[in-house]
Amino acid sequence: xxxxxxxxxxxxxxxxxxxxxxxxxxxxxxxxxxxxxxxxxxxxxxxxxxxxxxxxxxxxxxxxxxxxxxxxxxxxxxxxxxxxxxxxxxxxxxxxxxxxxxxxxxxxxxxxxxxxxxxxxxxxxxxxxxxxxxxxxxxxxxxxxxxxxxxxxxxxxxx
Amino acid sequence: xxxxxxxxxxxxxxxxxxxxxxxxxxxxxxxxxxxxxxxxxxxxxxxxxxxxxxxxxxxxxxxxxxxxxxxxxxxxxxxxxxxxxxxxxxxxxxxxxxxxxxxxxxxxxxxxxxxxxxxxxxxxxxxxxxxxxxxxxxxxxxxxxxxxxxxxxxxxxxxxxxxxxxxxxxxxxxxxxxxxxxxxxxxxxxxxxxxxxxxxxxxxxx
Numbered sequence: 183x184x185x186x187x188x189x190x191x192x193x194x195x196x197x198x199x200x201x202x203x204x205x206x207x208x209x210x211x212x213x214x215x216x217x218x219x220x221x222x223x224x225x226x227x228x229x230x231x232x233x234x235x236x237x238x239x240x241x242x243x244x245x246x247x248x249x250x251x252x253x254x255x256x257x258x259x260x261x262x263x264x265x266x267x268x269x270x271x272x273x274x275x276x277x278x279x280x281x282x283x284x285x286x287x288x289x290x291x292x293x294x295x296x297x298x299x300x301x302x303x304x305x306x307x308x309x310x311x312x313x314x315x316x317x318x319x320x321x322x323x324x325x326x327x328x329x330x331x332x333x334x335x336x337x338x339x340x341x
Numbered sequence: 342x343x344x345x346x347x348x349x350x351x352x353x354x355x356x357x358x359x360x361x362x363x364x365x366x367x368x369x370x371x372x373x374x375x376x377x378x379x380x381x382x383x384x385x386x387x388x389x390x391x392x393x394x395x396x397x398x399x400x401x402x403x404x405x406x407x408x409x410x411x412x413x414x415x416x417x418x419x420x421x422x423x424x425x426x427x428x429x430x431x432x433x434x435x436x437x438x439x440x441x442x443x444x445x446x447x448x449x450x451x452x453x454x455x456x457x458x459x460x461x462x463x464x465x466x467x468x469x470x471x472x473x474x475x476x477x478x479x480x481x482x483x484x485x486x487x488x489x490x491x492x493x494x495x496x497x498x499x500x501x502x503x504x505x506x507x508x509x510x511x512x513x514x515x516x517x518x519x520x521x522x523x524x525x526x527x528x529x530x531x532x533x534x535x536x537x538x539x540x541x542x543x544x545x546x547x
Contacts, residue, residue, distance in 0.1 A: 183528065202436070206493040208501065209528055232430045240493045242529045258428055259378060259435065267491050268508065268529060288429050300370065302380075307440045307491070308508050330367065331382045331455040332473050 183208055186248070188215040193237055195220035195230050200260065202236040209242045210266075212279070217250040219262040229253040231290040234260040242268035243306075245318075249280040252303045254338065256285045256293055261301035270306035273317025281320040281327070283338045294324060295340030304336040367398045369406075372460045377426045377468075378435040381406070382455035385448060391415045393445070393467055395454065408458055408467040414445040419484050420469050424459050440505055441469035442487040451476055474513050480506045501527060 184207040191212070193203040201220070220235030222228035234253065243266040252262035264270075273279060283303060285295040304310060310333050320327060326339045372379045386405040387394035396405040413420045419442050423434040441457055448454060453474035458467045472480050482488065483505050492502050503511075503525065514520040515531055522530040 200436075206495050206498055208498065232428070236436060240491070241498070259376070259426070260428075260433075263436070265438075267505075268503075269512075269531070305438065307438070307505060309512060328367065330380050331471075332453060334455060334471075334473070335380060337380075 184210045186210070186212045186215055188248075190216045190218055190226060191237075192218045192221055192226055193235050194223050195235050196233045197230070198233070200233045200235065202238050204238045204240060207239070207241045209244060209268075210239050211244045211246065212248050213246045214248045216248060217245075217264065219252060219264070229262075229284075229286070231255060231286050231288050232260075234262050236263045236265055239264075239266045239268075242266060242271070242308075244271045245279050246274045246313075247277050247279050249282050250303070250318075251282045251284055252338075253284050253286055254295070254299075254301045254303070255288070256295050256299050256340070257288050259301065261303055263302060263305060265305040267307045269308045270304060270310045271313060272310065273313040275314055278314065278317040278319050281318045281338070283320075283325060285340070295338075297340050299340040300328065300337050302330075302335050302337045306334050309333050310336055366400075369397050372465075374460055374463065375426065377424045377459040378457050379459065380455065381408075381458055382473075383453070385450050385452045385454055388445070388448060388450055390445075393448065393454075393456070393470070395456065399453070406465075408456070408465050410445055410467045414467065414470070417444055417446050419444055419487060421487070424468050437469055438471070439483065439487050439490040441471040442483060443470045443472050443481075444484065445470065447481050447484075448472060449475065449478075473509060480509050480513075482506045501525065 218226055219237050220229050250264060254261040285293050287293050324341055326341050328337045328339055330337055369381060370379060383395045383397045384399045385393060386396050392407055392409055394405045394407040397403050421442055423437050425432045425434055448470055452472050455471045455473060456467045457469040458465050488504055491505060493499050511522045515522060519533045521532045
């Protein structure tokens with residue numbers, strides 16, 4: 183089992199292609215910290231507007247607390263994606279993690295997502311389970327969370 | 342093509358905006374011309390050699406939607422390759438998930454499926470199919486070469502690897518019949534959830 187209690191879980195982005203980073207484990211448990219995908223090695227707040235990243239977990243995931251900050255390309259279909267090949271469990275009985283998408287355009291500027299824009303940010307081969315109905319928290323002024331495909335995909339949609 | 346770069350850094354953590362979630366009845370996404378990798382799901386109501394018809398989200402008041410299938414699916418092949426799409430940096434390809442690599446011949450009427458489709462010159466073409474549930478039956482195994490894409494390389498994990506169809510069948514055994522996951526799921530076993538205790542109203546007899 184792999185446990186992340188704080189700090190940053192970062193995958194680096196590609197310069198000429200989208201990339202996938204893989205963790206093999208029976209279970210990845212995240213109890214705090216940030217999950218940042220496809221970032222620049224020099225500056226973890228920086229992300230390519232063209233090439234996105236997938237964090238593939240060959241195993242189950244329990245995302246109990248902390249913040250996941252996927253970048254989303256509002257002018258195309260590319261997004262960062264956190265993918266579990268098993269069940270993807272979100273929250274605990276009394277805690278919720280935070281989903282904080284960052285919408286950008288092809289110029290690399292952070293933008294408000296257009297109404298109706300949508301992109302996938304979490305995927306499970308099995309099922310995405312909310313441990314409590316309050317999970318996750320996110321900015322409901324900007325986003326709607328859609329659970330699609332029999333609770334196997336979570337998509338964020340511009341409000 | 343796959344490049345694994347992973348950094349674990351211990352340091353600061355932060356939180357974002359806290360708000361209550363919203364849940365609504367799913368509606369099918371209306372794609373634009375040329376879009377690819379669009380999600381659609383539901384129950385299969387009809388199958389032919391070159392089409393699949395799906396009732397969205399099993400919503401009984403919704404008319405089933407027919408899709409033509411890709412040449413790959415119509416030929417009985419495994420749809421491992423993505424359909425290309427245009428982007429500012431040239432033709433691109435999306436990630437095809439292994440659980441969406443069933444052959445058309447693996448699917449049966451009545452299956453709960455999720456598909457990925459593309460809108461090409463006004464026609465919606467099904468490119469990839471995932472079988473989620475087979476009511477009254479068992480979800481079939483993925484093609485062998487596809488299952489291999491999901492297997493870990495670490496010997497200890499590989500020995501405990503659970504194939505996709507066993508995992509989803511275990512889910513439905515639990516949700517439909519209350520059967521706990523088999524022991525081989527180890528730390529990831531799931532069990533029936535007992536109902537929460539309720540307050541008992543005192544009965545006053547007169």
